Amino acid sequence: MKTLNFIILSIIICTSSFEAQTSNQEISGVNIGNIAPDLDLKNPNGDNIKLSSLKGNIVLIDFWASWCGPCRRENPNVVAAYNKYSKSKFKDAKGFKIYSVSLDKNKSAWENAILKDNLIWKEHVSDLRGWASESATKYGVRGIPYNFLIDADGKIISKNLRGIALHQQIDKLVKSL
Numbered sequence: 322m323k324t325l326n327f328i329i330l331s332i333i334i335c336t337s338s339f340e341a342q343t344s345n346q347e348i349s350g351v352n353i354g355n356i357a358p359d360l361d362l363k364n365p366n367g368d369n370i371k372l373s374s375l376k377g378n379i380v381l382i383d384f385w386a387s388w389c390g391p392c393r394r395e396n397p398n399v400v401a402a403y404n405k406y407s408k409s410k411f412k413d414a415k416g417f418k419i420y421s422v423s424l425d426k427n428k429s430a431w432e433n434a435i436l437k438d439n440l441i442w443k444e445h446v447s448d449l450r451g452w453a454s455e456s457a458t459k460y461g462v463r464g465i466p467y468n469f470l471i472d473a474d475g476k477i478i479s480k481n482l483r484g485i486a487l488h489q490q491i492d493k494l495v496k497s498l
Contacts, residue, residue, distance in 0.1 A: 351460050353478065357382065357471045360456050362422065362446035365432050370420075370446050373475065378418045379411055379494055381487075382469040384462045386424040386451075387434035392466040395483055396438040402487050403442055410496040414473035417491065422456050423447035424465060 349356045360372040360382075372382065383399060385392035399419065406417035419442045425431035426449055435445055448454050456462075460469065470479040470490060479490045 351469070351477065351480075353480065355477050356475050357469060357477050358459050360420070360422065360446070360459070362448055362456060364443075364445055365428065365435070370444055372420055375418045375420060375444065376475055377415045377473050379406070379414045379416070379473065379491065380471045381417075381419045381482075382460070382471065383419055383421045384424060384457060384460070384465050384467045385421065386465060387427070387430040388425070389465050393434070393438060395466045396440065398484055398487060400439055400441070402491060405488070406491050406495070407442070411473075411494050412496050414494065418442065418444060420444045421446065422454070423449075424451055424454055424457055424462075425449060426451040 349358050351358070357372065361369055364370055372380070381399070381402070385396070387393070403417070403419055409417060411417070419440075421435075421440060421442070421444060423431045423434075423445065425434075425447055428447075428449055431445075431447060431449075434440075448456065460467075466483070467481055468487075469477050470482060470487075472478050472494075482490055
């Protein structure tokens with residue numbers, strides 16, 4: 322009986338502690354409304370770029386790879402979105418950025434795909450671990466292309482946007498004239 326009472330008391334204390342911790346802060350996770358987990362990966366030059374360094378901007382976290390046919394076919398749409406929105410004025414953000422997370426293992430294939438597909442933004446990152454990437458695991462990515470759109474505060478507002486759906490979602494965030 323003592324053991325059962327101790328277990329029940331432990332559960333109550335743990336639950337209360339969790340509720341106290343989460344009531345004053347946003348929950349980190351990969352669901353819409355969650356604060357996007359931070360990522361800290363290297364660019365092709367070996368410099369680290371943190372996702373959190375882009376806070377204040379609307380950010381598209383784009384998971385892709387050079388060897389992925391559907392990713393490469395979606396890249397022109399991502400480029401069009403970058404070209405369209407990188408100079409736009411937003412209601413509640415400084416600008417628009419793309420944080421491209423490659424699931425490549427081959428660095429030269431990754432770099433060549435960036436050039437060939439005209440992915441002109443600077444925030445290209447990878448740990449070159451392919452599907453073993455901690456970032457893919459952290460975000461629950463099981464297929465690519467896959468993306469997350471986050472607001473200026475780092476909150477996930479949409480995910481898995483392709484084609485015109487990407488543009489329609491970002492259009493909602495642009496300041497109307």
